[in-house]
Amino acid sequence: MGQQAFPKTSNGGEFGDGASVHSNKKRYGCLRMVKEYKSRFYIVTRCVRMLICSNKEDKY
Helix, strand or coil: CCCCCCCCCCCCCCCCCCHHHHHHHHHHHHHHHHHHHHHHHHHHHHHHHHHHHHHHHHHC
16 A cells, blocks of 8 residues: 555666666766776876886986
8 A cells, every 4th residue: 555566667677767777877987987097097107107217228
C-alpha cells in the first residue's frame, strides 16, 4: 500500500534507472581527462629532462 512500482526504462533495464548511464559517461570523461593530463605531464617531464641533460653536456 502506498508504494509505486518503478516503470521500466527504454534500455531494457540494463542500466537500472538511467542514472548509472550518466555516471558511466561521467566516469569515462574523467578517465579521458586523466589520460590527457598524464600524457601532458609525460611530455613536459621529457622536455625538462632533455633541457637538463643538454645543459650538463654543454658545460663540459
